[in-house]
Amino acid sequence: MGVGIACGCALAWLTALSVFDIRQRRLPNWLTVPGAVVVVLWAVTAGRGEPALLGGAALFAGYLLVHLFAPAAMGAGDVKLAAGVGAMTGAFGVDIWALAALGAPLLTATLGLVRRSESTVPHGPSMCLATAGATALAVV
Numbered sequence: 001m002g003v004g005i006a007c008g009c010a011l012a013w014l015t016a017l018s019v020f021d022i023r024q025r026r027l028p029n030w031l032t033v034p035g036a037v038v039v040v041l042w043a044v045t046a047g048r049g050e051p052a053l054l055g056g057a058a059l060f061a062g063y064l065l066v067h068l069f070a071p072a073a074m075g076a077g078d079v080k081l082a083a084g085v086g087a088m089t090g091a092f093g094v095d096i097w098a099l100a101a102l103g104a105p106l107l108t109a110t111l112g113l114v115r116r117s118e119s120t121v122p123h124g125p126s127m128c129l130a131t132a133g134a135t136a137l138a139v140v
Contacts, residue, residue, distance in 0.1 A: 006042060007139060010088065013038075014128035017081065021124035027077025036084030039091075048091040055090010055097045056083045062101075078123050085131040092138035099137070103130035 013035045021027050036056065043052030063082040067074040089100040107126035115121060 003139065010135070011132060014132050018125040018128045021122040025122055026075065027081050027124050029080065032077060032080040032084060036080070036087060039084050039087045043087060043091040046091070051093065052087040052091035056087030058090070059083070059086025059101055074123070078127065081124055081127055085127050089131055089134050092135060096134045096138045100130040100134035103134065
């Protein structure tokens with residue numbers, strides 16, 4: 001699969017996830033799980049399987065810990081999405097992974113400060129935006 005097609009598919013996936021999370025305040029399994037599988041399959045075929053799997057597992061584990069200790073702060077959909085976006089950014093190296101992993105909570109915190117009237121802010125769009133931005137730095 002060409003880089004342009006892969007980037008287009010990834011962007012469509014991240015956009016669909018963001019729109020769904022903003023509208024429904026949840027990330028459905030039918031979007032998170034198959035997307036993560038496709039990302040890992042792409043990484044394996046591109047020769048980046050090991051760093052993708054490590055990135056996905058590391059981000060999944062971190063988000064799972066937050067979800068287990070503070071379920072109101074982190075939804076299960078965010079945990080499942082972390083596997084896919086962690087794999088996507090991990091495929092491009094630790095620096096890209098770290099940029100997205102740190103960027104997502106910073107974006108959500110900033111949005112929370114700006115939109116003080118809302119009790120919660122969906123985290124999925126921040127995860128998707130940070131992933132797209134960090135990945136773009138690696139691809140361009």
